[in-house]
Amino acid sequence: MSPEQLFYSGGRVRPIWRFALAVILIVLAHLAVGIILGLAFGILGGEPQHILLWANSALLLALLAIFKMLTALLESKPLGSMGLAFGGRWKTELAFGAGLGAAMILAVAAMEGGLGLARFLWNPIAPRLLLEGGAYYCVLFLIAAAVEEITFRGYAFQRLVDAIGPVGAVVILSVAFSMVHLWNPSHSWLSTLNTTLVGVTFAVAYLRTRSLWLPLGMHFAWNLVLGYGLGLPVSGILFSKSLLRADVLGFPQLTGGNYGPEGGWLATGVILAVTIYLMFSRRIYISEEMQALALGPAKSPQESLARGESALAASSDSPKISLSGAN
Secondary structure (H helix, E strand, C coil): CCHHHHHEECCEECHHHHHHHHHHHHHHHHHHHHHHHHHHHHHHCCCHHHHHHHHHHHHHHHHHHHHHHHHHHHHCCCHHHHCCCCCCCHHHHHHHHHHHHHHHHHHHHHHHHHCCCEEEEECCCCHHHHHHHHHHHHHHHHHHHHHHHHHHCCHHHHHHHHHHCHHHHHHHHHHHHHHHHHHCCCCCHHHHHHHHHHHHHHHHHHHHHCCCHHHHHHHHHHHHHHHHHCCCCECCECCCCCCEEEEECCCHHHHCHHHCHHHCHHHHHHHHHHHHHHHHCCCCCCCHHHHHHHHCCCCCHHHHHHCCCCHHHHCCCCCCCCCCCCC
């Protein structure tokens, strides 16, 4: 293989090198934002939650700029092809994802309450503070979810799917997703496992739709209902201005203890069940708009199967349904 063939295929940079470049730029963006904000807040001071909001806001802008450049220069496509197009089923997918994410964490909380592992009481704080907290947390959790989704299910993940196929890409990026949570307080091997599994869930949601709106809605609603609605820790971080106050009574293997439900076996069961649902539900499919924008014109059944798409997707009576697939 010549040096040119190593880096290029069909006149384009090979997907594995596009993936590598994206990873380098993502890491540089995180380092730059961390250093700049670390210096600024070190001098000026600030509450941890405010630092979290500013950091995620800066990262979101930086990453969108990076991915807009990469999609334009290396893919000859608009940024929306990464899964953020405001067209097709985006509103439906975002709303459905939010409902599904909320239902997931409410199911875990219901099991904790039903088993006598937790009690949920109204938080006795002023209504004004609750409203302020709700608005603030909505913004914070939405931006944070967007940052994590475009980092781990966005351009880099999609190019890795092109390079090695969906299974390998899902495993690698889901493990990476869990690794960045090792800095969270009170983490455990089970919280790391669950974070890996939910990374798979979000990746499946993307692959079934080729849109980031469904996993973004799930991610956002899970965190918002968990932290603001139920008053439970979100990946080890407790938020005070919540609607309910949670008293967790024991069995951290089930409840996750100080890390929150994401570190317990009850969450494991819910995550696995929803992942299976996402893989096979006929309500989840690629819209015609995202098919054209992200994957190009619809392929024949033989071409679809060669690209790793499901037999169900390739069948003539179910043209819109796809379990997974590489570009």
